[in-house]
Amino acid sequence: MTEEAVVPALEMRHISKTFPGVRALDDVSLTVMLGEVHALLGENGAGKSTLMKILAGAHPKDTGEILLNGKPVHIDSPQSAMELGISIIYQEFNLVPYLNAAENIFLGREPRAKIPSFVDFRKMYADAQAIIDRLGVKLNVRTPVNRLSVAQQQMVEIAKATSRKSRVIVMDEPSATLTEHELASLFTLIRQLQSEGVSIVYISHRLEEVFEIANRVTILRDGRWVATEKVADLDRDQIIRYMVGRELKDIIPKAPAAVKEPALRVVHLNRTGVLHDINLTVHCGEVLGLAGLVGAGRTEVARAIFGADPIDSGRIELFGKPVRIHSPESAIRHGIGLITEDRKAQGLILGMAVRENTTLANLAALSRFGFVCRAKEREAATKYVKDLRVRTPTIEQAVQNLSGGNQQKVVLAKWLFTKSKILLFDEPTRGIDVGAKTEIYQLINQLAAEGVAIIMISSELPEILGMSDRILVMHEGRIAGELSRAEATQEKIMHLATGGE
Amino acid sequence: MKERILRVLTDYGIVLMLIVLVVYFTISTPNHIFITPLNLINITHQIAINTILGIGMTFVIITAGIDLSVGSVLAYCGLVAADMVKHGLHIGGVTILPNTPVPLAVLEGLLGALVVGGFIGSLNGVVITKFKVNPFIATLAAMTIVRGFAFIYNNSYPISNLPNSFDKLGGGVGGRFMHIPYPVWVALLLVVISHFVLSRTRFGRQVYAVGGNEEASRLSGVNTNRVKLMVYIIMGVLAGLAGVLQAADVSSADPQAGLMYELNAIAAVVLGGSSLMGGRGTILGTLLGALVIGVLNNGLIMLGISDFYQQVWRGVVILFAVLLDQAKIALLARQRRVAE
Ligand SMILES: Nc1ncnc2c1ncn2[C@@H]1O[C@H](COP(=O)(O)OP(=O)(O)OP(=O)(O)O)[C@@H](O)[C@H]1O
Ligand SMILES: [Mg+2]
Numbered sequence: 001m002t003e004e005a006v007v008p009a010l011e012m013r014h015i016s017k018t019f020p021g022v023r024a025l026d027d028v029s030l031t032v033m034l035g036e037v038h039a040l041l042g043e044n045g046a047g048k049s050t051l052m053k054i055l056a057g058a059h060p061k062d063t064g065e066i067l068l069n070g071k072p073v074h075i076d077s078p079q080s081a082m083e084l085g086i087s088i089i090y091q092e093f094n095l096v097p098y099l100n101a102a103e104n105i106f107l108g109r110e111p112r113a114k115i116p117s118f119v120d121f122r123k124m125y126a127d128a129q130a131i132i133d134r135l136g137v138k139l140n141v142r143t144p145v146n147r148l149s150v151a152q153q154q155m156v157e158i159a160k161a162t163s164r165k166s167r168v169i170v171m172d173e174p175s176a177t178l179t180e181h182e183l184a185s186l187f188t189l190i191r192q193l194q195s196e197g198v199s200i201v202y203i204s205h206r207l208e209e210v211f212e213i214a215n216r217v218t219i220l221r222d223g224r225w226v227a228t229e230k231v232a233d234l235d236r237d238q239i240i241r242y243m244v245g246r247e248l249k250d251i252i253p254k255a256p257a258a259v260k261e262p263a264l265r266v267v268h269l270n271r272t273g274v275l276h277d278i279n280l281t282v283h284c285g286e287v288l289g290l291a292g293l294v295g296a297g298r299t300e301v302a303r304a305i306f307g308a309d310p311i312d313s314g315r316i317e318l319f320g321k322p323v324r325i326h327s328p329e330s331a332i333r334h335g336i337g338l339i340t341e342d343r344k345a346q347g348l349i350l351g352m353a354v355r356e357n358t359t360l361a362n363l364a365a366l367s368r369f370g371f372v373c374r375a376k377e378r379e380a381a382t383k384y385v386k387d388l389r390v391r392t393p394t395i396e397q398a399v400q401n402l403s404g405g406n407q408q409k410v411v412l413a414k415w416l417f418t419k420s421k422i423l424l425f426d427e428p429t430r431g432i433d434v435g436a437k438t439e440i441y442q443l444i445n446q447l448a449a450e451g452v453a454i455i456m457i458s459s460e461l462p463e464i465l466g467m468s469d470r471i472l473v474m475h476e477g478r479i480a481g482e483l484s485r486a487e488a489t490q491e492k493i494m495h496l497a498t499g500g501e
Numbered sequence: 502m503k504e505r506i507l508r509v510l511t512d513y514g515i516v517l518m519l520i521v522l523v524v525y526f527t528i529s530t531p532n533h534i535f536i537t538p539l540n541l542i543n544i545t546h547q548i549a550i551n552t553i554l555g556i557g558m559t560f561v562i563i564t565a566g567i568d569l570s571v572g573s574v575l576a577y578c579g580l581v582a583a584d585m586v587k588h589g590l591h592i593g594g595v596t597i598l599p600n601t602p603v604p605l606a607v608l609e610g611l612l613g614a615l616v617v618g619g620f621i622g623s624l625n626g627v628v629i630t631k632f633k634v635n636p637f638i639a640t641l642a643a644m645t646i647v648r649g650f651a652f653i654y655n656n657s658y659p660i661s662n663l664p665n666s667f668d669k670l671g672g673g674v675g676g677r678f679m680h681i682p683y684p685v686w687v688a689l690l691l692v693v694i695s696h697f698v699l700s701r702t703r704f705g706r707q708v709y710a711v712g713g714n715e716e717a718s719r720l721s722g723v724n725t726n727r728v729k730l731m732v733y734i735i736m737g738v739l740a741g742l743a744g745v746l747q748a749a750d751v752s753s754a755d756p757q758a759g760l761m762y763e764l765n766a767i768a769a770v771v772l773g774g775s776s777l778m779g780g781r782g783t784i785l786g787t788l789l790g791a792l793v794i795g796v797l798n799n800g801l802i803m804l805g806i807s808d809f810y811q812q813v814w815r816g817v818v819i820l821f822a823v824l825l826d827q828a829k830i831a832l833l834a835r836q837r838r839v840a841e
Contacts, residue, residue: 308720332722346720349713351780360710361721363703370702414721 007070009034009199010055010168015064017050019401021393024050026223027064030201032168037190037200039210039231042220043243043433044405045391048203049091051220052170055201056088057081068167085167089157089174091203091404091431092344097146102128104145105160131159136185138295150177150342151294151459162189169193170201173404175209176430177341179294179459180494187213205405205433206460207236219243244435254445254466256485260284262320263453264336264422266305269314274300276478278314282422282453287444289468290457292497296474298457299341302424305455306338307331318422332361337420339411341427341457343404347411350400354392355381357399357410362418384413388443389436404431412440423447425456429463441467461490475499514825515772515789518818519796526800535803542681546672548795549684550575550743554766555773555787556695557736562770563699564732565712565779566636570625570643571740571766575759576651578618578744582610583660583754586667607667614741621647622737626730644763651756661753671750684746691739696784708732712779768815769794772822793818 010032017025025047032038040048053059055066057075066073068084075081081088095104103110105128113120128141137155145153154177161169175183190200190213202214210217211231218228219242226242262281269278275297282288290298303309305316307325315322318334325331328338340346348357358381359366366376381395388409392402399410408431415423425444429437444467448454458464464471471483473496481496526535534540554571561568586606621643628639669675672682699705707728710718719725743762748754772790775782797818801811 306720327724328720329722329724338720340720345714346717349710349717349780351713352709356706356710360706360718360723363706367703370704371697372701372703372706374701418722 006034008032008067009036009069010201011067011070012051012055013065013067015051015054015066016062017047017054017059018062021397022401024223025054025061028220028223028225030218030225031228032199032201033215034199035194035197036216037194037202037214039214039217040201040203040220041207041210041217041239041243042226044409044431044436045403046220046243046433047223048220049172049403052088052172052201052203053090055081055168055170056086058088058090082164085165086170087161087164087166087168088170089161089172091172091176093153093157095145095153095156095160098144100142100144101132101139101148101152101156101159102141104156105131105141105163107160109164127163128159131163132156135159135182135189137182149295149299151179151182154178155182158186158189162193166198168199168201170203172203173205173431174202175204175206177427177459180461181293183209205431205437207239207434210239211236221245240434243433254441256469258285260286260451263318264305264455265317266301267315267317269301269304269316270312271300271304271309272312274309274477275304275311278304278479280472280479282455284421284451284453285448286469287448287454287456287467289464289471290455290474291459291461291464291471291493292474292480294459296497297477298474299426300477301474302338302426302455302457305331306336306424308338332418332420335421336424337361337415337418337422338424339415339426339428341430343407343411343430347414348399348407351398353396354385354390354399354402354410355395358384358395358413358417361414365417380417381413384417387416388413389439405433405436408432409436412443416443420452422453423455425454425458427458428456429458429460461493464493465490473497514829515774515786515793515822518822518825519789519793522793522796522800526796526803530800530803535800538680540799540803542685544792544795544799545685545688546682547799548791549672549682549688550747551762551765551769551794552688552788552791553684553691553739553743553746554762555769555791556691556784557732557739558763558766558770559773559775559782559784559787560695560699560708560732561636561736562767562775562777563708563712563779563782564729565715565777566629566729566732567640567767567777568622568625568733568736569637569640569763570621570647571736571743572759572762573644573647573651574618574621574737574740575744575747575762576754576756577621577647577654578614578741579748579754579758580651580654580660580744580756581617581741582614582745583663583667583748584610584654585613586610586663587660603664603666607664607670610667611670611742611745614745615738616741618741618744619734619738622734622740623730625737626733629733630726630729648756654756657756659753659755660748663748663752663754668749668752671746671748671752673750673752676749684750687742687746692784692788699784704728704731709780712781714780765794768819772819774826790822793822 008031012030015025015028028051042048050059054061057078057080066075073084102125106124110119111123125141132139132141135155139148139152145156154174158174174186178186193200204210214231216228216230219226221243260283263284265281266278269275278301292298304311307327307330316325323334325334355377359377363372366373385392385395390409391406399407429440432440444454456467465488469485471488473480473493475497483492527533558568625640625643628634629636670683672684676683678686707723710723711725711728715725747758769790770787772793773786775786797815801814
């Protein structure tokens with residue numbers, strides 16, 4: 001396929017877009033060929049999602065034009081984009097929580113029954129299950145979406161977008177919530193779509209994926225186009241240089257823990273049907289990695305410790321003393337923090353400002369006689385925005401207007417501000433760009449060095465391997481095994497995670 | 502330019518509406534009697550109760566809740582107060598403090614009403630938080646139950662012939678300070694306090710947080726149930742207070758008092774820019790909302806518009822204000838589009 005000879009499937013030319021106080025896109029162009037997987041890269045807040053939302057009709061553009069197969073098209077609503085064969089998997093989920101997976105997949109195009117305006121449910125469930133099975137995910141399509149794990153929800157999103165007849169499919173960080181297993185099925189699916197002539201725009205902060213799946217990349221920086229090149233002509237360092245505009249040491253800096261006294265001990269913890277006899281100990285200054293497949297119960301362990309879910313039996317000890325934690329409030333009072341995996345539903349008050357979100361979990365520290373001291377609050381928020389390099393025009397910006405990665409940083413800011421002694425990180429770098437990721441790793445190390453006990457849940461094996469002093473692997477609600485930092489390898493983790501002996 | 506006008510219209514819509522109404526009624530009432538100090542004081546007197554209820558309702562609505570029982574609570578608490586003023590402090594037939602001297606009896610009545618109001622509010626709160634009943638349904642039930650008890654209280658008779666010192670609380674003869682009726686002072690004081698509570702305190706912040714995203718708030722250590730319980734208690738106490746003021750104003754506690762008051766309070770809150778979806782709203786907005794309703798009612802009466810048409814106009818104004826709010830949201834979205 002010589003690129004000059006054929007008309008591109010999709011062309012976005014000279015697109016600009018300004019939000020109040022933010023120039024999100026400045027004269028950005030993107031060309032995607034037929035059957036191409038085109039990676040779109042850039043730091044948090046570079047404008048990737050905005051560009052794709054314009055393509056999908058979710059945001060109007062200020063200037064520029066869009067061509068499909070060489071013909072200019074007018075996209076002014078999500079419907080018109082859909083009619084033109086453009087599907088998008090948004091970075092933030094767009095599922096209807098109380099509908100089940102099948103209803104979500106077929107929302108708005110339910111198969112008709114013989115009786116007019118009735119839905120052929122049997123066909124709908126059968127078709128939906130077939131789509132889901134093809135993706136290699138284990139889930140019953142009759143389960144309401146709000147009872148699915150984040151990764152399962154993501155797979156439902158993918159099923160929804162790919163089951164439509166589309167010419168162009170945009171995937172905005174589809175892999176952020178997936179584990180290796182689901183990722184593999186996603187890639188199989190992408191290759192299949194590609195062979196059917198579908199063009200794919202793939203956004204991710206995991207560069208390994210880009211090298212594996214993409215043909216070409218376009219890189220944005222600060223809302224501007226930086227480069228478009230064949231993946232084969234690039235290496236990792238070059239891509240990072242394009243993205244951040246400077247050299248970056250891309251190693252996970254790990255200072256091994258000087259292990260001290262136990263901070264948190266979980267003994268025989270049970271939650272019927274979810275968790276079975278969980279025993280674990282984290283020491284001050286230690287990073288304990290929690291690995292496992294999606295649905296293995298890692299998040300549930302964190303939630304149980306944090307008092308977010310009730311437990312049926314078992315006990316929790318803090319610094320050698322048994323404690324009763326029956327609510328997140330009491331967990332926080334005992335010095336435990338939980339960085340949740342689903343920032344939109346559980347991490348943030350989207351309509352509130354960066355400032356208010358940052359301080360929400362520790363308002364007491366800023367209050368006297370119940371009154372919040374505004375100066376102190378602004379100072380705290382400003383500090384964390386600076387420390388974590390949150391890209392926002394001001395601390396008064398509503399977090400819903402931040403890019404996904406920057407929202408994640410606000411969640412981190414909130415928990416750093418609680419100054420907890422035990423921190424449970426559930427997918428802390430989800431959606432965070434390479435540069436910022438290194439910063440977060442450094443931050444975790446620094447916290448550990450200060451004596452904070454850390455449990456880190458992550459589906460990215462290199463992250464788990466690089467950051468943890470010890471690794472527990474979970475399988476179907478049980479702890480399947482423990483690996484020391486020295487003995488842990490990807491293979492050993494996967495072996496335990498899939499239930500191997 | 503057009504954008505500008507729209508912007509001003511939507512940002513200050515409720516203020517503009519108030520100004521337009523005041524100007525219009527001033528011009529069109531005979532001898533401009535609308536704008537006389539006496540009438541203006543009258544208006545504030547008339548809206549005092551709705552403002553007090555609106556304050557409580559603002560708390561409730563910001564948490565994405567609603568309280569339909571306030572009219573009934575108002576009536577019931579008015580009866581409780583009147584009864585205690587007349588017959589001393591007693592609970593369920595057991596007299597605790599009989600025949601207290603009048604000034605003390607008035608205090609007893611007032612406290613009794615506040616406690617009973619707060620108690621009913623806490624029942625609402627418990628039903629909503631512990632039993633997870635939808636607030637609309639829970640308070641709808643409370644509305645009819647409490648109204649029923651109000652009729653049962655004195656065999657559906659009002660309690661009248663209340664001592665003069667009680668009546669003064671209502672702002673009638675002798676019940677004024679610097680020409681302004683007591684209920685207006687009370688409402689003003691509450692506006693100031695609650696404004697600071699909502700905008701400056703930890704509790705206030707938590708009220709917004711719960712309405713914005715309950716689960717995220719819970720996981721941030723906010724005791725969401727306690728926050729919700731508190732707002733219903735605040736609402737109940739304020740409804741009890743309103744009941745006292747109302748009974749004092751007309752010198753009679755009537756089981757039929759406060760019919761539809763919940764809807765007026767909700768209207769004031771929504772006119773003031775609060776979102777029924779929660780997370781958004783201010784006390785000052787609610788005050789403006791109550792003023793608009795009060796000015797409208799008063800002006801229409803001054804103009805001699807029939808009662809039926811008054812109702813129509815009230816509805817039109819509410820609809821208009823809410824449309825303005827929608828326009829504001831749409832405008833914000835468009836600003837993104839044409840930004841710069
Ligand atoms: N609705 C909005 N209102 C105001 N600013 C916005 C809005 N949406 C995005 N922005 C801003 O536009 C810029 C680009 O955001 P965008 O979401 O496109 O980034 P991104 O490249 O997708 O980043 P990430 O990797 O973190 O997802 C950011 O600075 C963001 O804060
Ligand atoms: Mg994005």
